Amino acid sequence: MANLASLAVVILAAGQGTRMCSNLPKVLHQVGGRSMLDWAIIAAQEAGAAKIIVVAGPHAPQVGAHVEARLGKGALAIQDHPLGTAHAVLAARDSLGDFSGDLLVTYADAPLIRAAHFAALRDGLDGADFVVMGFEAADPTGYGRLILDTDGALVGIVEEKDASPAQRAITICNSGVMVGPCAQMLRLLQRVGNANAKGEYYLTDVIGLARASGARCAMVLAEERAVLGVNSRSQLAQAEAAFQAAARASALQAGVTLMDPQTVYFSFDTAIAADVEIEPNVVFGPGVQISAGARIRAFSHLEGALIGAGCEVGPFARLRPGTSLAERVKIGNFVEVKNTQMSPGAKANHLSYLGDCLVGPRANIGAGTITCNYDGFAKHRTLIGEDAFIGSNTALVAPVRVGARAYTGSGSVITRDVPAGALAVGRARQQDYAGWADQFRAKAGARKAAKDA
Ligand code: UD1
Numbered sequence: 227m228a229n230l231a232s233l234a235v236v237i238l239a240a241g242q243g244t245r246m247c248s249n250l251p252k253v254l255h256q257v258g259g260r261s262m263l264d265w266a267i268i269a270a271q272e273a274g275a276a277k278i279i280v281v282a283g284p285h286a287p288q289v290g291a292h293v294e295a296r297l298g299k300g301a302l303a304i305q306d307h308p309l310g311t312a313h314a315v316l317a318a319r320d321s322l323g324d325f326s327g328d329l330l331v332t333y334a335d336a337p338l339i340r341a342a343h344f345a346a347l348r349d350g351l352d353g354a355d356f357v358v359m360g361f362e363a364a365d366p367t368g369y370g371r372l373i374l375d376t377d378g379a380l381v382g383i384v385e386e387k388d389a390s391p392a393q394r395a396i397t398i399c400n401s402g403v404m405v406g407p408c409a410q411m412l413r414l415l416q417r418v419g420n421a422n423a424k425g426e427y428y429l430t431d432v433i434g435l436a437r438a439s440g441a442r443c444a445m446v447l448a449e450e451r452a453v454l455g456v457n458s459r460s461q462l463a464q465a466e467a468a469f470q471a472a473a474r475a476s477a478l479q480a481g482v483t484l485m486d487p488q489t490v491y492f493s494f495d496t497a498i499a500a501d502v503e504i505e506p507n508v509v510f511g512p513g514v515q516i517s518a519g520a521r522i523r524a525f526s527h528l529e530g531a532l533i534g535a536g537c538e539v540g541p542f543a544r545l546r547p548g549t550s551l552a553e554r555v556k557i558g559n560f561v562e563v564k565n566t567q568m569s570p571g572a573k574a575n576h577l578s579y580l581g582d583c584l585v586g587p588r589a590n591i592g593a594g595t596i597t598c599n600y601d602g603f604a605k606h607r608t609l610i611g612e613d614a615f616i617g618s619n620t621a622l623v624a625p626v627r628v629g630a631r632a633y634t635g636s637g638s639v640i641t642r643d644v645p646a647g648a649l650a651v652g653r654a655r656q657q658d659y660a661g662w663a664d665q666f667r668a669k670a671g672a673r674k675a676a677k678d679a
């Protein structure tokens with residue numbers, strides 16, 4: 227039966243994350259192009275949380291600013307001193323006010339936990355007052371162990387440092403995610419002490435206290451890879467690998483062709499239609515959407531780009547934010563495109579930079595064409611009309627407009643608008659000096675021969 231109580235989520239994000247060796251607070255490090263903190267916030271939002279409170283430390287103003295920008299001032303609670311996870315949840319007490327629904331506590335350093343995990347945990351509330359998400363650990367070192375009675379009910383959680391050898395042999399561990407009635411959980415949290423190996427107020431002690439007060443406690447199992455907690459760069463890399471593995475699997479399942487899946491990297495929001503073909507060694511930064519039938523060739527890097535049906539991109543192409551390719555556009559090798567709209571059938575096949583540009587239907591951009599869009603202070607637009615033909619190695623000095631059907635001569639520097647249907651040539655005129663090369667060869671050759679003799 228679905229749980230109908232309203233939900234508050236407290237996300238614990240205090241603590242320095244010193245093992246990351248970073249100036250950036252741990253929870254702002256990214257997995258799949260999204261910060262770990264945002265993964266937690268979005269999971270809470272998708273789980274339908276009526277209230278989300280992030281507990282941050284006083285020494286991480288970046289975390290506070292991030293939370294306020296995303297969720298508003300009321301969503302931030304500060305834990306003055308990191309005295310433990312129970313103490314951290316209590317820092318959110320004022321923000322929770324007299325909230326009467328379920329309280330779910332989760333950690334901001336577990337970037338693979340999703341709304342579905344929260345939902346599974348809440349389903350456990352049908353038969354229990356408190357539910358903890360556990361997992362079977364391949365290596366339980368460092369985790370809290372879940373103590374179950376013979377009926378499988380949860381009796382308590384023992385932190386590794388406080389565990390007896392027999393308890394350490396338990397491999398069912400605490401993920402850190404827990405849910406229970408808000409008011410009751412806050413009452414129990416106030417009774418948690420710190421007489422333990424770390425001298426900390428443990429959130430996990432709530433379970434033993436709940437049991438002692440007659441409450442029923444249960445465990446719901448999650449897969450170990452879903453609850454991976456990140457405390458180091460190496461665990462961050464593991465989380466990224468797990469994210470990528472899942473993203474590749476879901477792309478394949480959705481009908482995308484990946485020639486060598488292990489070499490393709492996705493972002494949290496990469497959206498690829500069925501029957502798109504992706505060659506090896508392609509990286510998708512945030513904000514990429516690709517329509518059916520497009521082909522992304524090897525060694526391309528795409529970010530903030532919309533790719534229309536039937537486009538071909540790469541090999542070795544770079545699409546930067548603000549790029550939008552209509553149907554059947556071709557972007558070839560060593561072409562960089564930024565903040566540029568390419569109309570249907572337009573092509574830039576080789577060695578170009580197109581920045582702040584609007585390219586008309588079927589226009590052809592010759593090899594080596596560069597938009598000179600930046601004067602050191604501001605960016606300027608280049609407008610290229612339909613069926614225009616930009617000769618190889620043209621420099622388009624923006625702001626500038628090339629009319630429909632116009633040609634530019636190869637090697638031109640175009641500084642003025644080109645009328646529709648015209649040819650613009652802006653380069654030095656060729657001069658031929660008859661016989662010069664033969665005379666030069668004869669003279670220089672004779673000089674060298676005399677010297678070598
Ligand atoms: C915690 C659990 C352990 C579980 C493990 C899963 C407790 C006592 N132990 O251990 O059972 O197996 O996570 O990864 O809860 N935090 C604060 N303020 C504090 C202390 C921590 O906000 O005063 C935050 C941290 O930023 C982190 C989370 O709470 O996001 C967990 O804290 P951490 O110190 O990493 O706990 P573990 O020892 O890993």
Ligand code: MG
Nearest residue numbers: 335455456457
């Ligand atoms: Mg931890």
